Amino acid sequence: MKRFLGFVKKEFLHIFRDFRTLIILFGIPTAQILIFGFVISTDLKDARIAFLDLSKDEITQKISDKICSSGFFIRIDNLQNYTDIDNILKKGTAKAVFVFGENFGRDLISEGKASMSIIADGSEPNTATLITNYATAIVTDFNRELAGIPGNLAMMVQPEVRMFYNPELKGHFMFVPGVITLILILICALMTSVTITREKEFGTMEVLLVSPLKPVQIILGKVMPYFLLSFINVILILLLSWFVFGLPVKGSLALLLAESMLYIFMSLSLGILISTVSSTMLQAIFISMIGMLLPTILLSGFIFPIENMPKVYDYVSSVLPPRYFIVIIKNIMIKGTGFMYVWKETLILVAFTVIFIGLSIRNFRIRLR
Amino acid sequence: MTNLLAISVHNLVKKFGSFTANDNLSFDVFEGEIFGFLGANGAGKTTVIRILSGLSEPTSGEVMVAGFNAGKHPEKIKRNIGYMCQKFSLYDDLTAKENIMLYGGIYGMSRSLIKERTHELLKKLRFEDYENRLISDLPLGLKQKLAFSVAILHEPKIVFLDEPTGGVDPITRRQFWEMIYEAASRGITVFVTTHYMDEAEYCDRISIMSEGKIVALDTPAELKKQYDAESVEEVFVKIARPNY
Numbered sequence: 001m002k003r004f005l006g007f008v009k010k011e012f013l014h015i016f017r018d019f020r021t022l023i024i025l026f027g028i029p030t031a032q033i034l035i036f037g038f039v040i041s042t043d044l045k046d047a048r049i050a051f052l053d054l055s056k057d058e059i060t061q062k063i064s065d066k067i068c069s070s071g072f073f074i075r076i077d078n079l080q081n082y083t084d085i086d087n088i089l090k091k092g093t094a095k096a097v098f099v100f101g102e103n104f105g106r107d108l109i110s111e112g113k114a115s116m117s118i119i120a121d122g123s124e125p126n127t128a129t130l131i132t133n134y135a136t137a138i139v140t141d142f143n144r145e146l147a148g149i150p151g152n153l154a155m156m157v158q159p160e161v162r163m164f165y166n167p168e169l170k171g172h173f174m175f176v177p178g179v180i181t182l183i184l185i186l187i188c189a190l191m192t193s194v195t196i197t198r199e200k201e202f203g204t205m206e207v208l209l210v211s212p213l214k215p216v217q218i219i220l221g222k223v224m225p226y227f228l229l230s231f232i233n234v235i236l237i238l239l240l241s242w243f244v245f246g247l248p249v250k251g252s253l254a255l256l257l258a259e260s261m262l263y264i265f266m267s268l269s270l271g272i273l274i275s276t277v278s279s280t281m282l283q284a285i286f287i288s289m290i291g292m293l294l295p296t297i298l299l300s301g302f303i304f305p306i307e308n309m310p311k312v313y314d315y316v317s318s319v320l321p322p323r324y325f326i327v328i329i330k331n332i333m334i335k336g337t338g339f340m341y342v343w344k345e346t347l348i349l350v351a352f353t354v355i356f357i358g359l360s361i362r363n364f365r366i367r368l369r
Numbered sequence: 370m371t372n373l374l375a376i377s378v379h380n381l382v383k384k385f386g387s388f389t390a391n392d393n394l395s396f397d398v399f400e401g402e403i404f405g406f407l408g409a410n411g412a413g414k415t416t417v418i419r420i421l422s423g424l425s426e427p428t429s430g431e432v433m434v435a436g437f438n439a440g441k442h443p444e445k446i447k448r449n450i451g452y453m454c455q456k457f458s459l460y461d462d463l464t465a466k467e468n469i470m471l472y473g474g475i476y477g478m479s480r481s482l483i484k485e486r487t488h489e490l491l492k493k494l495r496f497e498d499y500e501n502r503l504i505s506d507l508p509l510g511l512k513q514k515l516a517f518s519v520a521i522l523h524e525p526k527i528v529f530l531d532e533p534t535g536g537v538d539p540i541t542r543r544q545f546w547e548m549i550y551e552a553a554s555r556g557i558t559v560f561v562t563t564h565y566m567d568e569a570e571y572c573d574r575i576s577i578m579s580e581g582k583i584v585a586l587d588t589p590a591e592l593k594k595q596y597d598a599e600s601v602e603e604v605f606v607k608i609a610r611p612n613y
Contacts, residue, residue, distance in 0.1 A: 006474030010463065017462045202461075203454050210422045210452040210529075211475045212444065 003213060007221040014195065015225055024191065029183045029233050033240045036175040044072045044130040050094040052079040057105035063116070063157065066142055067098065072134050089121045096120040096131045113156040120161070132161045176241045177329040178302035180234060181322045182293070184260070185267045187230050189292050192223055192271030193284040201280055215364060223268050230267075234260045250336030256329065259346065263325045266349050269356035270321070276363035296322040321352045373400040374433070375527050375558035376421060381430035383416050390416040392581040394430070398560060400526070403553050405569045406562045407605060408578030414562050417578075418529055421560070423447050435526040448476070451520035451557075455532035458516050461505040465496065468504060469519055476523035483522075490518050510541030514548060521552050528552065530561040534568065546571050566602035575601065577608050584608050 015021050049067075053060050068075045076094055079085065088094045099117040107114035118135050120128035139159045146156075196219070199205035208218050234257065241247045249256055270292070278284040296302065299309070299317035306314055306323070317323050324345040331337045339346070376398035383391040390413045398404045408414045419425040421434050423443030432439035435449040452458075459468045466487060473483035491497050494514055504512060513533065521528050530549075534542045546568065553559050561572065569575050569589060576586040585592055585608055589601050598604045 003475050003477055006471055010460070010467070010471045013463055013467065014460070204458055204460060206424070206454050207452055207458040208475075209424055210447060210450065211472075212448045212477065213475055214444075 004217050004221055007213065007217065008224050011195070011222055011225045015229070021191070025187060025229055025233070026236070028186070029179070029237055030240065032179045032183065033176070033237055034244065036179060044127075044134050046074050047072060047096070047127065047131050047134075048076045048094050049073045049096045049098060049131070050077040050079050050084075050088050051075060052082070052085060052097055052099045054102040055100045055104035055106075059105055059108055059157075060100040063100075063139065063142055064098065067135060067138050070134070070138055073131075085119055089119070092121070094121075095124070095127055096135070098135065108157065113158055115158045115160050118159055118161050135159065136161065176237070176245075176247055177326055177333055180237050180260070180329060181263075181300065181326050182296055182302060183233060183237065184230055184264055184325075185270075185292055185296055185322055186288075187233065188226060188264055188267030189271040189274060190285065190288040192226055192268050193274035193278065193288055194281050195222055195226075196272065196275035197278050197281050197284040200275075219272060223272065226271075227264055227268060230264045231257075231261065234264075247333075249333050251332035251338060255339055256332045259325070259328050259332065259342070259349075262346065262349050262353070263321075263328075266321055266353040266356070269353050269360065273356045273360045273363070276360050295320050299323070301326050321349060324348045374398070375400045375402070375435060376404075376560065377431075377433040378421075379431045381417075381420065381432055382428045383413075383420060383425070384428045389581050391420070391427075394583055396576055396583060396586055398527075398558060400558055401553055401556045403549060403559045403561065403571070403573045405572030405575035406560060406578070407566075407569055407575055407601075408562075412578040413581045414578055415531070418531055418560075418562065421446075422450055422452055422529055449526045451523065451525040451528035453516050453520040453528070453530050453533050455535050459504050459512060459519065462503060464501050464503055465491070465507070465515060466500045468515070469522065472519045473522055478523055486522055490522070494518065510537050510544075513537055513541065514545060517545065517548055521557055524555075525557065527558040527560060530559065532562055532564060534563065534565065542568070566600065566605055569601040569605075577605060579608060 015025070051064050053064065064075070067073055077088060079088065079097065082099075085097045085099070088097065097119045099119060101115070101117075104114045104116065116139070118132050120131050122128050136159045139157055143156055196205075199208065199222075205218075209215065213221075238249065238256075242249075271288070274284055274287050274291075278287055295317070299306075299313055300320050300322040301317070302322070306317055309317070328342040328345045328349075331342050335341075374397050376396075378397070379395050381391050381394040382389065392413075394417065406414055406417070416425065420427050420432060420439055423434070423439055423446040426440050426443075434446045437445040437449070439446060460471070463471065469487045469490070470483055473486070478486075491500055494511075496511070496515070499507060499511070504515075507515070517528075517530070517533065520530075534545055537545065542565070549559055549561070549571075561568075563569060572589065574586065574588050575592065576583050577592075578584070585595075585604070587595070592604045593599070593601065596604045596607050598607060
């Protein structure tokens with residue numbers, strides 16, 4: 001045990017003496033969370049919108065003027081019919097279209113209320129939400145003004161929001177679970193495979209193998225610091241997203257941390273496996289980056305929803321562990337569900353871990369024989 | 370040098386698939402002896418060292434190292450040997466002292482014993498000033514001497530040196546061999562492979578391997594006489610490349 005602890009200490013020294021390792025460990029996660037968070041900004045300025053005014057009366061004129069003079073929106077076009085809506089949104093020249101139906105003015109006077117539609121481009125969920133929220137607020141304000149005029153008490157404009165292309169606004173704040181998933185596989189798989197192959201490349205692995213340390217102790221000793229630091233990272237990311245972006249963990253924090261530990265363990269065993277098949281650090285980096293990082297970003301559902309992928313990619317992504325962890329973490333963090341909803345994915349992660357460790361042991365044996 | 374055996378190999382065969390790396394080797398190494406292990410690249414030297422140090426299992430034959438069977442008790446062997454490989458075996462990003470502490474700890478030495486030996490060792494190498502310097506800041510010669518000292522820090526029965534002096538200047542090589550002699554005089558058996566034929570002359574006995582077999586084994590003087598050669602280098606060329 002004392003031998004082992006000395007060895008673990010040495011691994012920590014490696015990490016803390018190497019500025020680059022520290023940056024990868026703590027700089028990148030922080031930067032990613034902050035960049036993702038602020039790029040998805042909460043301020044709306046000069047959003048381009050179009051109007052489809054089929055009623056063309058005094059009230060619609062007033063509402064659209066009010067919207068445009070708010071400073072948040074720029075009117076770029078006045079559309080003539082409903083088919084134009086799809087065109088202008090698809091072209092992306094407008095982010096939203098405000099629609100007043102033919103009977104708007106008549107309904108407002110005869111029935112005291114009328115509906116206007118706000119149709120937003122849901123493929124950019126964040127902008128779409130902001131536009132509809134701001135516009136709804138302006139219309140509410142307008143209603144209050146109307147109510148202020150004596151004799152108009154009963155009049156009311158009801159904004160109806162519709163999202164095109166992405167009705168449920170998936171992707172909003174999805175970046176935190178995605179970043180955790182990505183960061184952990186990056187740190188664990190990449191860093192462990194690199195640190196183990198580094199020993200191989202520098203010849204120190206031979207010396208360690210010749211020593212009384214057992215191979216299991218060597219591997220555990222190399223992996224242990226990364227386990228601890230990765231776990232600290234999870235907590236760091238959660239704190240950041242809570243304090244900076246106000247994103248709380250809806251479900252059980254203990255469950256989330258436990259699942260994270262499982263995922264870290266799985267990623268570490270993947271890193272060990274990568275190190276058994278690569279003899280140089282470059283090779284390990286290449287396998288981790290091309291083999292793990294790119295597929296994780298592209299196929300795990302981090303950015304692009306799996307449901308929208310062609311079937312083939314769906315199958316490819318089903319062998320990627322991050323895909324399952326994203327489901328787990330989204331469920332616990334955002335939907336607030338319990339273990340009952342994620343036990344299948346958890347089991348799959350356990351299976352991956354067992355497979356990776358089994359293959360590593362097999363490869364290691366072959367190398368020693 | 371005594372007549373007790375540090376290493377005893379009988380009919381060692383090591384096969385990788387259909388390729389025979391070690392073809393029926395038999396040799397003995399005495400305690401306190403400096404045993405030179407020569408051979409061209411690919412002759413099978415590294416395979417032998419790996420088997421002797423418990424890293425690899427022999428296909429057949431009996432291999433006894435420091436009194437233990439290499440096929441059956443490699444862990445016991447590991448505790449009684451030291452090892453220094455051709456690639457530099459200290460950690461660049463740790464200080465000299467940290468490296469010593471690390472290896473001392475791995476070999477289960479007590480803290481106080483490590484401290485005591487560290488002190489002795491650094492003093493002997495006139496190394497005190499470098500104690501807290503990173504290894505990457507040291508010149509290659511110093512690193513190599515330190516690596517050797519670390520390999521024998523736990524006073525092993527046998528130390529394996531796999532091309533220890535690669536890339537080092539002649540003066541440092543000389544000093545390095547003085548350290549080897551000093552270790553051998555304390556009873557540590559030295560098993561060394563080298564590419565430098567002048568170094569082979571420093572060994573008590575040398576063996577020359579070619580294509581998986583040991584083709585010559587004797588003292589340098591005896592081999593030179595036998596092959597009618599001026600130097601070990603000439604012997605080596607005559608044996609390893611008969612048509613050269």
